[in-house]
Amino acid sequence: MISLKNVNKNYGAFHALKDVSLDIAQGEKVVICGPSGSGKSTLIRCVNHLEPHDSGEIRLDGLEVGAAKDVLKVRRTAGMVFQNFNLFPHLTVLENCILAPKLASGVSDREARKMAEEYLARVHILDQAWKFPIQLSGGQQQRVAIARALCMKPKVMLFDEPTSALDPEMVGEVLDVMGELAAEGMTMICVTHEMAFARKVADRVVFMDAGRIIEVAPPEEFFAAPKSDRARAFLSQISH
Amino acid sequence: MNFDPSTYWEALFSWPFLRGALLTLGLTVAAHMTAILIALPLAVVLNGPPSALRKLITAYVGFFRAVPTLLQLLFVWNALPQIFPIFREEWFTPFLAAWIALSLNESAYQVEINRSALSAVDGGQMAAGQAIGLKRSHIYRYIMLPQALRVALPPTMNEFITLLKLTSLASIISLQELMTVTQINVARTFQFSEYYAVALTWYLVMVYSLMGLQKLVERRFRWSSRTEAAVLAEARRSRGW
Ligand SMILES: Nc1ncnc2c1ncn2[C@@H]1O[C@H](COP(=O)(O)OP(=O)(O)O)[C@@H](O)[C@H]1O
Ligand SMILES: [Mg+2]
Numbered sequence: 376m377i378s379l380k381n382v383n384k385n386y387g388a389f390h391a392l393k394d395v396s397l398d399i400a401q402g403e404k405v406v407i408c409g410p411s412g413s414g415k416s417t418l419i420r421c422v423n424h425l426e427p428h429d430s431g432e433i434r435l436d437g438l439e440v441g442a443a444k445d446v447l448k449v450r451r452t453a454g455m456v457f458q459n460f461n462l463f464p465h466l467t468v469l470e471n472c473i474l475a476p477k478l479a480s481g482v483s484d485r486e487a488r489k490m491a492e493e494y495l496a497r498v499h500i501l502d503q504a505w506k507f508p509i510q511l512s513g514g515q516q517q518r519v520a521i522a523r524a525l526c527m528k529p530k531v532m533l534f535d536e537p538t539s540a541l542d543p544e545m546v547g548e549v550l551d552v553m554g555e556l557a558a559e560g561m562t563m564i565c566v567t568h569e570m571a572f573a574r575k576v577a578d579r580v581v582f583m584d585a586g587r588i589i590e591v592a593p594p595e596e597f598f599a600a601p602k603s604d605r606a607r608a609f610l611s612q613i614s615h
Numbered sequence: 616m617n618f619d620p621s622t623y624w625e626a627l628f629s630w631p632f633l634r635g636a637l638l639t640l641g642l643t644v645a646a647h648m649t650a651i652l653i654a655l656p657l658a659v660v661l662n663g664p665p666s667a668l669r670k671l672i673t674a675y676v677g678f679f680r681a682v683p684t685l686l687q688l689l690f691v692w693n694a695l696p697q698i699f700p701i702f703r704e705e706w707f708t709p710f711l712a713a714w715i716a717l718s719l720n721e722s723a724y725q726v727e728i729n730r731s732a733l734s735a736v737d738g739g740q741m742a743a744g745q746a747i748g749l750k751r752s753h754i755y756r757y758i759m760l761p762q763a764l765r766v767a768l769p770p771t772m773n774e775f776i777t778l779l780k781l782t783s784l785a786s787i788i789s790l791q792e793l794m795t796v797t798q799i800n801v802a803r804t805f806q807f808s809e810y811y812a813v814a815l816t817w818y819l820v821m822v823y824s825l826m827g828l829q830k831l832v833e834r835r836f837r838w839s840s841r842t843e844a845a846v847l848a849e850a851r852r853s854r855g856w
Contacts, residue, residue, distance in 0.1 A: 425742055451748035461743035465761050465838050467848065474757060475747035505852040507844040527747055 376401040376562050377422060377531060382431035384417055391417045392428070393586040401530075404563045406573040406594070409583035410609055415566040418583070419533045422564065423453040436530050451479060454524030458536040460516040462508040468495065468519050469504040472526045480527070487526075494522040498552045514545030518552055525556075532556065534565040568613055570598065582606045622809040626800065627816060635796035636817040638710070642792065643779045645714050650721035651729075651771075657722075658729035659755060672726070679723035684716070685784050691716040692788040709790035713782065721778055728774065732767035733759060765836040772829050776822055793817055 377399040384392035391414050399405055407415045420426040421433060424440050433440035436452050463471050472491035476482040482490070495501040498518040508516055517537055524532065534553065538546040550572050557563055557576045567573065573580055573594050580597040582590040584605045590597065601607045626632055657672045679687075692712040696702040736759055744754035783794035797814040801807055837843035 423746060425745055447748050447750060450746060453746075455746035457739060457743065457746075459739050461737070461739035463740065463743070463758055463762075465836075467851070475749055478753050478757065479748045479750075506848050507838045509838065509841050509844050510848065523747065 376403070376436055377564070378432075378434045379418075379422075380432040382418075382421060382428050382433060384414075384421060384426065384428045391586050392421065395431070395586075395588055397581065397588060397591070399562065399564065401562055402560050403578050404557050404561075404565070404576050405579050405581055406577040407564065407566045407581045407583060408568055408573070408609070409589075413583040414586040415583055416535050417586075419455075419535055419564055419566060422531075422533060423450050423455055425455070447479070451527050452529060453531045453533055454521075454527060454529035455533045456517065456520050456524055456535065456537045458539050460508075460513070460520045460540070462516055462520055462523070464508050466507075467504070468500070468506055468508070468511070471508070471519060472523045475523070476526050491522070491526055494525045495519070497525070497555070498522045499548075512545060513541045514548045517541065517545075517549045521549075521552055521556070531562045531564070534563065534567065536566050536568075538567065538569060570613070574598065582609070584609070618808050618812075619806065622804075622806055623812055626810060626813045631791075631796045631800075632793070632813055632817065635791060635793040636821070638791060639779065639782050639793040639817075640821055642710060642713055642717070642782045642785065642790070643775065646717035646721055646782075647725075647775055647778055649714070649718035650725045653718065653722040654725035654729050657726045658733055661726065661730045662733040676723045676726050679720050682720075684720050684781055685787065687716040687720050688713060688784055688788055709785065709788045712788055713785040713790050717778065717781065717785075721774065724774055725771070728767050728770045729763070732763040735766045736762045765839060768829065768832060768836075772825065775825060779818070779821060779825075 377397075379395055379397045382392055382395045383390070395414075395418060397405075407418065409415055417426060421428045422435060422440065424446055427441060435449055438445045438449050438452065440449050462468075463474070466474065469488065469491055472495065473484070473487035476487040476490060477484060492501060492504065495504050498521050500515055500518050500522070503511060503515060503519075508519070511519065521532075521537075537553070538549050541549065546569070550569060553563075553565070553572070554576055563576075565572075565577075577594045579591055580594050581588055582597065582601070582603070582605075589603050590601065590606050592602070597606070598610065601610055657675070660666070660668055661672055663669075692709065695712075696707065740758055740762065741754060744758045749757075782790075782792055785792055786795035786798065789795070793814055797810050800810045804810075837847040
């Protein structure tokens with residue numbers, strides 16, 4: 376479903392991704408972790424071409440990521456959820472969800488609303504559909520952001536630290552929604568340091584450091600016996 | 616005191632003054648609209664990645680800010696017809712000349728307002744628009760501009776008021792706007808205070824109406840405050856959105 380082959384990415388003189396290769400099958404759930412600045416965000420932003428990569432090959436559901444003619448197709452194939460939610464503040468929750476289906480997929484207003492209501496119900500927030508983002512808590516906003524992404528019927532979901540900006544008591548409600556999505560068979564890449572979530576949901580954990588993938592292992596293995604020193608050091612830090 | 620109210624009232628609603636005030640307002644609206652239309656795409660380019668086009672736009676802005684408005688007016692009205700014969704025709708009126716000169720002049724200022732308003736929109740908004748698969752024009756139309764407008768509105772209104780007053784410069788190319796009409800009447804009668812008061816009244820009416828309009832437009836930005844957003848959302852829900 377997703378494959379990266381020897382992907383490199385530079386920000387000016389800074390080498391942010393170094394020869395990254397990774398294959399993810401349909402329905403697979405992959406958690407990416409690693410120290411801050413290790414290139415986790417850069418990696419998943421390359422998958423939907425928010426950041427263009429400099430060399431190597433990325434393929435998503437048969438599409439070549441980076442080919443100019445397929446940029447919009449690639450982005451509609453992958454839904455993305457950001458650390459800071461990035462809801463459109465001038466639109467209501469429902470309008471946030473129907474904007475892209477109406478503009479990009481040419482769905483009628485009625486159909487778009489119906490679909491949006493369905494997804495808002497799935498993230499348990501249909502009762503707030505008429506509100507503006509500023510009226511919602513962080514956890515609620517992030518659930519709306521998930522619904523907004525799902526409204527484009529993506530085949531893959533990319534999460535970039537979806538719970539890092541949340542107060543602790545709201546982390547659970549967002550992880551629950553993500554767990555439900557995983558159980559329905561969605562292919563997911565999730566950058567997160569929520570280790571309990573990784574244990575429960577992930578098929579594989581990818582550990583990154585300094586722009587490289589250092590280690591890929593099933594969560595039981597990775598948490599019980601990390602192979603690299605750097606992963607061990609990292610795990611001991613975040614478990615404090 | 617030497618103020619004749621009947622002269623004031625008569626002049627206030629007389630056709631020459633009404634026409635002058637309308638010309639002033641019309642010229643300002645036309646020039647400002649044109650300036651905004653010119654400035655918007657330029658601001659979008661300036662807000663994007665570095666390019667040769669960006670340097671060109673920066674030069675354009677610098678040029679029109681540096682040249683005095685009066686000189687631009689005189690140039691368009693007097694020099695342009697000398698250079699291009701097409702401007703010697705009947706259709707090239709003082710209004711048209713003032714419109715062209717003031718639009719170009721104002722666009723230079725409006726570019727900067729629009730650019731900074733666009734860059735004030737959170738960077739995550741562009742990324743979110745891209746991530747849901749919208750094309751660039753849709754991202755600007757439905758996400759960036761509505762939010763940038765909130766930031767741009769107050770300085771844009773300031774520009775409009777400045778421009779409204781700048782139109783009086785067009786009296787030098789014999790456009791019959793409000794100040795020209797006033798000067799003509801003063802020169803004829805030497806009743807300074809009456810006719811100046813008429814001009815003052817019309818300028819105040821125009822500026823205050825505009826500020827009222829601004830308040831109305833600002834109601835569209837109630838989503839940015841939690842309490843007002845709640846009121847707006849509730850009102851829309853009760854209407855059945
Ligand atoms: N737009 C950018 N321009 C320059 N450097 C960047 C940019 N985005 C990220 N970086 C740098 O690239 C490195 C990796 O960033 P990122 O992928 O965000 O790391 P992570 O998500 O793992 O914390 C960091 O050192 C960061 O400073
Ligand atoms: Mg990051």
